[in-house]
Amino acid sequence: MTEKAYGGSTGIPSPKTITKTKNNQTSNLPINKKTKMENKKIQTLDKESLEKLKQAGDIAKQVKQYIKPLIKPNTSLLEIAEKIELKIKELGGKPAFPTNLSINEIAAHDTPAHNDDRIAQGLLKVDIGVHIDGYIADTAFSIDLENSKENQNLIKAAEVGLKKGIDIISLKKPINEIGAEIEKAIKACDFEPVRNLSGHEIEQYELHAGLTIPNFDNTQTTQIKEGTFAIEPFTTNGFGAVRDGKPSGIYSIQGEGNVRDNFARQVLQFIEEEYQTLPFCSRWLVKRFGTKALLALNQIERAGILHHYKQLIEKNNAKVAQAEHTIIITEKEKIVTT
Numbered sequence: 001m002t003e004k005a006y007g008g009s010t011g012i013p014s015p016k017t018i019t020k021t022k023n024n025q026t027s028n029l030p031i032n033k034k035t036k037m038e039n040k041k042i043q044t045l046d047k048e049s050l051e052k053l054k055q056a057g058d059i060a061k062q063v064k065q066y067i068k069p070l071i072k073p074n075t076s077l078l079e080i081a082e083k084i085e086l087k088i089k090e091l092g093g094k095p096a097f098p099t100n101l102s103i104n105e106i107a108a109h110d111t112p113a114h115n116d117d118r119i120a121q122g123l124l125k126v127d128i129g130v131h132i133d134g135y136i137a138d139t140a141f142s143i144d145l146e147n148s149k150e151n152q153n154l155i156k157a158a159e160v161g162l163k164k165g166i167d168i169i170s171l172k173k174p175i176n177e178i179g180a181e182i183e184k185a186i187k188a189c190d191f192e193p194v195r196n197l198s199g200h201e202i203e204q205y206e207l208h209a210g211l212t213i214p215n216f217d218n219t220q221t222t223q224i225k226e227g228t229f230a231i232e233p234f235t236t237n238g239f240g241a242v243r244d245g246k247p248s249g250i251y252s253i254q255g256e257g258n259v260r261d262n263f264a265r266q267v268l269q270f271i272e273e274e275y276q277t278l279p280f281c282s283r284w285l286v287k288r289f290g291t292k293a294l295l296a297l298n299q300i301e302r303a304g305i306l307h308h309y310k311q312l313i314e315k316n317n318a319k320v321a322q323a324e325h326t327i328i329i330t331e332k333e334k335i336v337t338t
Helices: 049-069 077-090 148-168 173-189 264-277 282-289 290-302
Strands: 018-022 025-031 098-105 106-108 123-132 136-144 199-202 227-231 235-238 242-253 306-314 320-322 325-329 335-336
Touching: 049 077, 049 123, 049 136, 049 325, 077 098, 106 123, 106 235, 106 242, 106 320, 123 148, 123 199, 123 320, 136 148, 136 320, 148 173, 148 227, 148 235, 148 320, 148 325, 242 264, 242 282, 264 282, 264 290, 264 306, 282 290
Parallel strands: none
Antiparallel strands: 018 025, 098 106, 098 123, 106 306, 123 136, 136 325, 199 227, 227 325, 235 320, 242 306, 325 335
16 A cells, blocks of 8 residues: 655654553553554564564465456445455454555545445556554555556556566665666556655554655665565556545544544544554444444544545546555565565
């Protein structure tokens, strides 16, 4: 799941601290880490974390294999998302973010609402996240649902760009060199990369952490370090950038605050405990609490506690394709987990 890129780090707000604990006592734990982690930042990929990253990736692979044959023209988007998220749970994982199902000019950040009646059509991007104890696999693919040569070529360009990015990424490789090769591969297919969408570093319970992986030469020479990264090219026949669209119904916790309503506090506590700072959606809360959760969610958002993701739409309303894999980089190896 991408985010608009600003410089060398992601465009989501910087993590703040949260002072409320389960027993209403105060602490200064950063909200981007679980309480049980005792405010320790993950510095290295030990054997246990590597295994969980690989397990999350294996689940993501199986989910893709499961869902691809089921996505047909006019299939309910809500049904697709629910099947993906249920399969993740059946296989022993949890969704790392709401399934993104973005059509045509909507590049990213579109997930079905609880009462969504939209159907699969056109050029559909399917972005799937899986986590095991916060260790994340992030992967995406695109499907042509209208037998369009243009759609198919856009998809091929995204996949070619992804392959090039995976081939070139390595320890100490400058990020602008990765972006330059992705851009070159996409332009060789006569399309443009979406320049303000990017891949990203991933840490435990942090979908967007630290570095971005650009899809063009952004001139930044920051080097790849050991860690987990999502490479995520977007291709278009349009301008090559996205703008904000309408609110998506996808949220994440961005800071602390107070809500006066008792039920809203109950919903907030559930969000903090269940999702940490991973993205979640209104659909999930309606499933847990009923439609009254929507009013509580609105109150929590107005209190400044949530980041509400906007749909990301190509500036010229041109079609966009996407491809994505998660890669682990260590001193000894490069592992594509998804």
